[in-house]
Amino acid sequence: MKSEIRKWAGDEFRNWLLIAVIGLALGYQHILRAIDEASHPATWMRATVEIEGNTSPPDLRYGVCAFRAIDGVWTAVLYDAEGRRIDSRKGAGRYTSPDKCDPAELWSWHDFFTGYRPDPPAEPDEPYRVCLTYRMSLASGATADSVRFCSRVYRP
Structure with a gap:
């Protein structure tokens, strides 16, 4: 009788262990995503x-440090001195x-603003600044969306 109980308990444990392993294997991607979503995007x-x-137009000095492997869409926005x-x-x-930081490099106005559209914006006549945001994906x-990274106000 004791051997039958031990066999049943051993089978029961093995079955639960198998269920747990399968559950983790199926949920692994969801677990990683939940951990990534809980981290603050500013750390990415x-x-x-x-x-x-x-x-x-002037040149722009641009540098980036990526602390995670990221794909995404960048948005470069020109704002006037009042933030419009x-x-x-x-x-x-x-x-x-x-964990790679590219050194800040000098970009021409055209190359910096060329993305989905081949035509860069015209340089404003009034004081302005350039801000970047990123829609990031791991x-x-x-x-997640990044914080806004901005230059100082530039007076043409």
Whole structure:
């Protein structure tokens, strides 16, 4: 009788263990996504942008640090000195090397704003700044919007 109870208990344990392993295997992606969604998006990346030069339009110095492997869409927006939106452009971005900081590089106005549209916005005549945001997506399927990364106000 004791051996039958032990066999039944052993089978029962093995069955529950098998159910737990299958449950984890099926839920693994959901668990990773929940963890990623619980982390703050500000920890996923950081960017810098500054307007430089005496040319018209000026060049932009842009750098990015990706702390996770990220795919997404960037939005570059021109704001006047009071914060009113002037114009914007969007494009696709892929940052595949986590914990990688690209040194800030100088970009021409045209190259910086070229994304989904081939025509860059015209440089404003009044003081303005450039801000970047990112709609980010991780391999787990988690998505988030970045904080806004802005240059100082530039006076043309």
